[in-house]
Amino acid sequence: MVPVLGVIFSTGAVPFNGPSLVPFAGIIIGGAMNAHSLAGRRAFAALRDDHATYEAARSVGLVRSDAIAEIVHHLLPEALVPGLDQTRTVGLVTLPGALVGVMLGGGTAIQAGAAQVLVLIGLLAAQTITVAVADRLIRAGRLLPPDLAAALRP
Template identity: 70%
Template sequence: MPHQVGPSLAVALLILLVLALAASWWSRLRLEKSLAAAAGRAVIQLGLVSLIIAGVVGRVGWSLLFASLMFAIAVFTSTRRVGAPRAWPWAALAMAAGVLPVLLTIFLTGAVPFNGPSIVPMAGIIIGGVMNGHSLAGRRVFGSLRDEYGSYEAALSIGLTRPQAIGEVSARHLPEALVPALDQTRTVGLVTLPGAFVGVLLGGGSPLQAGAAQVLVLVGLLAAESITVAVAHRLIKQALLLPPDLAESLRP
């Protein structure tokens, strides 16, 4: 992590971007424009967000408002990823079902102090996790419902209801949405040292404090993503959280 913003950081970023572009060109991935655009957006967005966060963390109210904005952007992003932008209220319900109980538990138990500097990063981590979990679940389940439409029709033909028929196709694919969170939790400390651990160490905390913070984050992510995926699946089976093409084709 850079200790200061200056020419050395710019040089390092430029070299890293060149490496990414070279790898894409060499392997003919044809992602050079996307990689450059993503890096540029990251620099601009994080620069702006850093300035905003510096102004909001001093007050709990502003921190909560900023967390709400992050949640709204996460819902918008995830519904676009899964191709169901019109179903955003149901996606928001599924994601809120994962985010709220986890954050309430973390703050009400006193595991993390309820103040601006804690609200923004904790909310950002948990919201980011449920966004990824929801997106993975949606993409995998919706893809399976399109590819295995015959299985859905077969389930209807033997007398199953629409929710039951959808579940027959989707249930076995659903656990894949939690694989990244499970892998990260299983390998923490052995393969990776995630951000919360490193952040506490760089902030002057002890290794024990860093480990405690990271465990809290990882278990919180497991809980939040598991709840979100479960609620999203229930909404999918009820044909509430579906892309337009599936909402049309998956009729009882």
């Protein structure tokens, strides 16, 4: 969230004040939290279910992070699907919140559209960064529940 909000506010695309910060930060934080919880749930469930695969990978000489990656690397991109689906349907099926908010606040249609595009790009960027960081932390064993930390010992 910090890199995305930093870019949004440092470029001057959105003024750095309370009425701008609260909705943009709230939307970006909410999207990042959603992606993080989906990534964690999928990864932890896979690590619990495929413990034999982890042990097999370790037995052929893979280090802990590579053995974990063998199990979770193909699952983590699924955490980005809700954000991609939302981006695909905005304006066609749903009325996006940023667009409506800017219009109700007295902005022009161009300003509303620009705000919505900025929100969607920011959401996708924040979710992608969040899932990539979660992947690194899970592989390093720093973001594992206690039962998995004990079961996937180095």
